[in-house]
Amino acid sequence: MKKLITALSILIFLGFVVGGYLLSQHIFSIFDGGEGLFILLVMVCASIWFNRRDKDGLYRLFKDIHQSNLDDIAEQQEQQEQ
Secondary structure (H helix, E strand, O other): OHHHHHHHHHHHHHHHHHHHHHHHHHHHOOOHHHHHHHHHHHHHHHHHHHHHOOOOHHHHHHHHHHHHHHHHHHHHHHHOOO
């Protein structure tokens, strides 16, 4: 059962990679120059935003990193005051 789940996970991942490649090729064939890149950037940002409630998502990861950086800054300021 574990091998089946692993195989299905790999197939789903490859499907997303191939689908993403085909989608990007289609977008770049429609738009010239930077418009296609802009559309892809908007799609990536939108997917991050709409998955922000996922506890393992990129939004939560970025938020945790930002909070960690703020904590480090506060610690450094406390050490400099001493």
